[in-house]
Amino acid sequence: MIGIHSSQKNIGIHNPLEQPTESVDLTPLMDVLFILLVFFLLTSGITQFYTQVQLPQSENLLETTIDHSNTILIEMFAQDQSWKVNEETIHDYDQLKQVLLDLHHSQKNVTFVLAPERTISAERLLQLLNFLASHKMTDVQIINKWGS
Numbered sequence: 716m717i718g719i720h721s722s723q724k725n726i727g728i729h730n731p732l733e734q735p736t737e738s739v740d741l742t743p744l745m746d747v748l749f750i751l752l753v754f755f756l757l758t759s760g761i762t763q764f765y766t767q768v769q770l771p772q773s774e775n776l777l778e779t780t781i782d783h784s785n786t787i788l789i790e791m792f793a794q795d796q797s798w799k800v801n802e803e804t805i806h807d808y809d810q811l812k813q814v815l816l817d818l819h820h821s822q823k824n825v826t827f828v829l830a831p832e833r834t835i836s837a838e839r840l841l842q843l844l845n846f847l848a849s850h851k852m853t854d855v856q857i858i859n860k861w862g863s
Contacts, residue, residue: 787818791831791839812846819852827855 790799798805800818805811819825827847831840840857847855 785822785824786826786828787815787822788828788830789815789843791829791835791843793832793834793836796839808842811843815847815852816850819850825852825854827852829855829857830859831857833859 788799788801792798795806798811800811800814803814805814815827829840829843844855847853
């Protein structure tokens with residue numbers, strides 16, 4: 716620590732073996748700064764993304780019939796990271812978004828049926844659900860088998 720000895724006659728000469736009489740202890744200041752840092756990290760606004768999902772209230776609603784004439788089937792495959800929209804295979808996510816927007820604008824009262832493989836990552840499924848919700852495509856169903 717840096718200190719000034721009051722008995723020194725010559726200011727330019729300092730004996731390193733002499734103990735300084737005045738010093739500043741920074742330990743309490745560091746403790747306060749650490750506590751403030753932890754406080755601000757814990758209370759900072761963390762952005763949370765969510766998608767509203769309405770789940771069936773009873774088991775009878777789990778088996779619903781789907782009108783195939785006004786339905787867009789989106790199959791999601793885990794192995795090659797691809798999608799199939801009404802029998803058209805798509806490998807690029809931007810292309811998928813454009814196809815879905817075109818289909819949504821061309822048809823009225825359309826229902827989107829998502830059929831992901833069981834091994835698909837939740838991140839990919841939520842990414843697609845967020846895209847659909849952000850473009851006001853709210854009639855979305857998730858099934859685990861198509862045609863059964």
